[in-house]
Amino acid sequence: MIVIIQAILTLILSVFYAIEVVDFTNWLSILSLVGFYIGINIAYALIVILLFIVIVYLTRKVNVKAIWKHDLYMMFSRYFFYTLLRVKVIVKGLENLPKNKRFVVYANHIEYNDPLYIKQYYKHTSLAFIAKKPLFRYPIVKDVLKSVGCIPIGRLADRESLEAILKGIKQVKDGQPMGLFPEGKRSYSNDLDVFKPGAFKVAQKSKADLSLVVLYDFHKINEKKLRLRKVKVYMTILPVIPYESYKNMDTVQISQMVYQLINQELDQYKNMKNS
Helix, strand or coil, rough: CCCHHHHHHHHHHHHHHHHCCCCCCCCCHHHHHHHHHHHHHHHHHHHHHHHHHHHHHHHHCCCCHHHHHHHHHHHHHHHHHHHHHCCCEEEEEEEHHHCCEEEEEEECCCCHHHHHHHHHHHCCCEEEEEEEEHHHHHCCCCHHHHCCEEECCCCCCHHHHHHHHHHHHHHHHHCCCCCEEEEECCCCCCCCCCCHHHHHHHHHCCCEEEEEEEEEEEEHHHHCCCCCEEEEEEEECCCCCCCCCCCCHHHHHHHHHHHHHHHHHHHHHHHHHHH
């Protein structure tokens, strides 16, 4: 919607400018049309950013599980992280999206914006993430994270981290799906790091289904900030693992199972690229 409005508005204003101002016998005048077109798009993007900030502050106290708020935020997110960054996500496995609200998403972690791309495909859910505490220090970012129910967690396995896990368990039980990155840090690559079994307590203790997401080539999004061609990245949503099928496992066993499934999918992507 935001992109469509931008395209229509830019076209109308550019045509009006061309008719009223441009002298098509003067190349400098024609060049000014290009500058006008670029300026309109920059101004529009700045207005959208300002509007988003206003909306965030106006909706901070709205229930964190309000679906309309999540959908509204994601509409802006699509504009910022797809249109402005020129990203094309090739997704497979959309038929594997959970059918109920009691689930926990586990994914490999490549870049800081992974949660935003994942959340785009869990439409009409209040999916939130357990995120690194430093992210909650930044203005606007912290308001967005808190507004949708994200939970800060420290880098150390201390009391504070345990409280974050317990809060995550409670939110899942209360009907808000949560997402975690069991590696505990970004890899900046397509290689999988060791999983932290403690991350799986959120699903285990809340008796939730597991929804696994595999990300590939997402580090390429931030390699170039400005580009004309879209960068292609890949995402797979694996079949849901019901609670009943893993309830007798401990967190180490669950961790090993999930690691193997995600790593297998990463290997398939690597083989595809090398063939």
